[in-house]
Amino acid sequence: MTDRTEADAALEDLLLFIRDSRGFDFTGYKRSSLARRIRKRMTEVRIGDYGDYRDYLETNADEFRSLFNTILINVTSFFRDLEAWHFLQREVLPELLAGLEPGQEIRIWSAGCSSGEEAYSPAIALAEVLGIDEAVERVKIYGTDVDEEALRDARTGMYSAKALEPLSEELRDRYFEPNGDKFVFRQDLRRRVIFGRHDITRDAPISRLDLLICRNTLMYFNVEAQAQILDRFHFALREGGFLFLGKAEMLLSDGERFEVANMRQRIFRRRAGETGAMHTPGQPRLDIGLGEEVQGFVKRRLLTELALESAPFAAVGLDTEGKVTVLNAQMRNQFGLTPHDVGRPLSDLELSYRPIELRSLIDQALAEHRSIRVNSVERRLGPEDPQYFDVHVQPMWNGNGPHTGVVITFVDTTVATRLSHEVKVKREELETAYEELQSTNEELETTNEELQSSIEELETTNEELQSTNEELETTNEELQSGNEELETMNEEMRIRSSELDETRAFLEGILSSIAAGVVVLDGEQRVRSWNRGAEELWGLRAEEVYQQYFAVLDFGLPTESVHDAIADCLRTGKRTAAVDVPAVNRIGRSITCSVTCTPMDGLRHAVVLLMEESPAIPPGAQGN
Template sequence: MEPGLEELIEYIGNSRSVDFRGYKRSSLRRRLLKRMEEVGCDSFPAYRAFLEARPAELIELLNTVLINVTAFFRDAEAWDALREEVVPRIVARSDASGQPIRVWSVGCASGEEPFSLAMLFAEALGVEQFSRRVKIYATDLDEAALSTARMATYTPREVESVPAALLERYFERGGNHYTVARELRKCVIFGRHNVVHDAPISRLDLLTCRNLLIYLESETQNAVLPRLHYALAEEGVLFLGRAETQLARSRLFEPVDLKHRLFRKVAQSWRRGRADMGQMSLPALPGHDSQQLHLLEALVDSASTAFLAVDTVGTLVLANAAARRLLEVNENDVGRPFHDLVISYRPAELRGRMEEALRLRRTVRVEHQEHFRSPNESIRLTIELTPLSNGALQPQGVLISVQDTTRQFQLQQDLDVAQQELETTVEELQSANEELETTNEELQSTNEELETTNDELQSANEQMGGTMEELRRQTEESAEYRRYVEAVLRSVDGGVVVLDGSLVVRSWNRWNENTWGLRAEEVVGRPLDEVDIGLPVSLLAEDVQRVLSGDAPELETALEGLDRRGRLLRCRIRLTPLRYEDGALRGVVLMLEDITGVTRGKELADYLGRSAGSSHHAALVLDAGTLRFRLANPAAEQRLGYPVEHLQQLTLADLLPRVGRDALWPLVAPLVAGERAELVFEASLRRRDGETAPAVFCLHHLGSEDPPVLVLQLFEAAGRVQLDAEAGPGGAPPDTVG
């Protein structure tokens, strides 16, 4: 067991009224660790501190620990068996006796199970008879789930398991949800209940407790089953979940349908009827006559201490005369379930402590509990719960002894008060002496403080002078930084415009002044759409808003306009968000670049491409640095057998099967360097189908392009020596270059 787990469970039970002590430790630990991981707690003591600091965390913990897995008619075959084998018998028994039908759904979660039961009985009885004769109690430990259940509203996905006819008859459609009909809702009563510790609902015809017991320790299961047995009326039926097999060997229930976990209550011969419970019955003792039995009863009744005895099934079997006087228990209460009596929960909750005494096999003591005998009279009671066992050490019940300790409690209170007053007096005397001693010290220190005040004032004046000097230095640094930023903006070969969140211009650099003819002082502080320049900035409004709202991290566009000299220019405009160190979006930065020359260069390249594209000869464009193909005209695609998309993945060396890049590049390098105007050579050319044929290669270098390119034209070979012929002396190829 990990340290702190039991203490955490105990804390939740004592301070939050949610008792997890009976839950299986493996499952409970796993759910606790899941929630701890979600809130960042690395140990059980740390999570306990987290709970203490945040009371609302208990709701989230319950949502994690209480696994509310449910559905309408979950395990449809089991519900069919319930409808066919159990519901008709319950209805017939109610018809014969004239008694209402009582149903209890334990662990109802968000309400699907009790409303499924309501639909079954409404189908069997009719809605009108169902409303008059059936009461369905639905309980759970999770308040959030109960709130959902009381709403009785479900999504289309949640009602998928409801048969179409029942969905039409018992649900009302509203928008994108379904609500259970009012006739069914008013017969289902939801409430919070702990089946382990709280008193069970009684006289039930049907009790459903599906997939709840599997989360409890075996010891807790054995404590819950007698409660369920007590809750059922004679011939009452218990409906469990598919995974729960606890009743297969139980003497409290007999199977109705073992496969679908339907069980009937078995009457216990050792449980006496109410008519026989008027007074305590003692077993016959060998060798003793009835006079001795009466002597024992008189001995118990003559005791000044109140005694109550409760057997293992929770029935009161003994209440002596002192108990009847002190606790308002009469002889008719003997034989009743102990949890039905006021003494079981007032002045202290005794049911849980009885189970504790039996579990731990030791006496549990509760001291000085306040008990009101009348509205104006209260006494103090000390209660001891002692487990009883037979010679074989088997539990037989619990003996509850109650003593009036009002006088002792009052004396203890008076003693505590007197002790506290004495301690207070001593502390006050000690404090007075210490105050007298410190007064003299304070008077002496006052003079010293007055003397130091002047020094402190002088020091403060010096510090103020230093502060002023620091402010002056910071002001100079700020001015220098501003001049530095302005110099950077002036040196940028492009326009920089900074807009704030209201689209007001906050920065306007030198490039803008030279290009558009407006100085910074004429523009800064004005909205961008009011700035009259030769560029149609109104067309940027939509893009600026997209960047400012965070919809786009960066945008780029291009506009045409007239500079201050009337010259037509084309500007590339990049819009980026202006963010501070905290990540907040504070505005937009516009960076303008004159791309008039670039555009014209591209138009020229397009023209060259169109010229090559119309040629009957194969023409290709290669990257001058990598010799990778970039463009190809249709004649080149036809001759080589490759589409242009495939060619863009190849280099020139890939089409020369017997010439590697190492031999090709020294030949091309002088052309790229501008040392030659063109390069012509003959080599074997490999097509896509694998065939090779001699061809003439004519290369031209266009160094003015950005980036530089090579233009390759292919011709049929006509009497030239091949480049890939046998190398001459020294490994150099023969003279094949034209």
């Protein structure tokens, strides 16, 4: 077993241990980002092996909180990706409200809400659309996350001025109230936001939702976990409800249950007619790169339309639901149909029963898996103006799978009926046209297979791009989290530096205010402080003597005379008696300098020298 395989197995064991001991199931998370976050925490506690870290967790219960805070990257803000929120407020919310009864409750779920900013954001957006009073009556928002510590912050509704920077001053004043150096979300709307712990990979979803917000959360999960989560989201939304994803997430492969409301802003709508029962979709996934128009293009019926449009006879194409998907020029001209009839059910058109009942022919063709042909069908435009058609019902099959549609052709045989001598020619033309149609269908089949192969290659590439994009987004949020930590540390350092500067200025002020000379020596007896009194006494400025050895300084005091006093002070750790030393002050006058040596608290081997000029002794006083 290789080292990497052993590390992967050890990581899986660690994840199972976390799940069984604390109920946090990270097994559905992407292993690359998950391993990176766990390694970051292991580095902080100086542990290099997953097994050793598991032992550390068993003996240090508080470590779980630090680990979870590292794994769960709580990067969020009010109205994150402002352009997407503007589109939601301007386009989506009015459409959502139009589909509800007056006074009906508006239900919203913010999944992965972290510290609450993305749960309070829709509350503000709806209050702006409805008015605050109506929003208080109708809006109910559920904010969920797996991080209990983040949820505690969310429940307080209290944020710093920096956290509110994305909001305009007007919105901040309208929805937040000052509380010390922070701001609190207004209480009437706050009561409409409910926070609770919820694991979107395991817990039952909240139901009957009008809007589900889950932004940059799915990108942390692997494909299987994403499929399970999207299944729960589909169940949670009511018919026509909206799903709002993050900028790194796009839902395309589950198009049977979700349709695109705005791809750029990552907003999707639950399709009408879908049941609310939870089921496992056929490999839905988050994808990136393919546009919706490409999916429609690869459907074979669109290619069939192109062939039918150029056919020399009237033809209509139907999809699997019996709706008209294409009308060629001959069909429009002979039967009075228009492009507006495309998309209508065939049963709504006169063509379905006149000049012949087509619905029974279509059912027969599909049941018998063959084409149906009816010759010489009469159509009367007037008493003396009959027309005759050969009607051909051709099911279209996708290999051995279900049928993809039906092509119905009407070949005008009026002239052939009237002029018998042209019957043979017309028949040959029809047979030739039929063979051409069959040949065209075969070519379309071949083209479709080639397109399908290309689509599979594109899907593989898109999956790789999506995975890379999600990794980059995860790394970006990790960097943002680290940057916020550094900003906090910088602010603390700035405060401490300011306090130190203030303290230093205070001490220097004290030293400067002392008339006597004060000199501070460090453990190597270098000068660390030289106050103004020392400058006035000896004529040397502080910058001239700073970091110089005291013993080699050349000024009016013979430094060797105080060497013993300094040694006694360092040896005993006590203040020495004053030593009178003959000296010469800065103006060249002989004086007697009284030097006192005191040990300095808090700095090892440092001493403070206090130097004062002794008062002159009156003549004759010594004899007395």
